[in-house]
Amino acid sequence: MLPVRRILLCWLAVGTIALMIAGCGSQSADERLNLKLDELQDGLEARSTDRVMDVLHSDFQARGELDRDWARRTMTLMFLQNQRVNVLVINQETAIDPVYDGQAVTQAQVSLSGAERFIPDSARVYSVTLNWLEEDGDWQLHRLTWE
Incomplete structure (x- = not known):
């Protein structure tokens, strides 16, 4: 009787883990985008150029003319000049675009x-x-402007 219980408990555990994994993949677009915003902030505060670059789209542009290479160089310089970087979202x-699938805009006041x-x-x-x-379910920062 004991081996049957172990097998049953093992299958129950496997089933529970499978349900948990399946549930993790069902995040809404809003939730995935908010996680990406957190990743961006965490990467900046950790002074990790690579983590921030992972958030940037391959065709990233800032202010209509500055590209990924500019972003990498600017972050590297900022991180060398500052031992600590703080981002405070005021x-x-x-808003996820209801017409054009897979597009969203974030507007924010940020203290850096x-x-x-x-x-x-x-x-x-x-x-x-x-x-x-x-x-493919992954939000990436495509364009950035600031004042």
């Missing part, structure tokens, strides 16, 4: 500060617009 509104040591020595508030494209 307000944010994201950097510090060589413990006290921030630079801080600025930006109004940013992020245009997103979804490819």
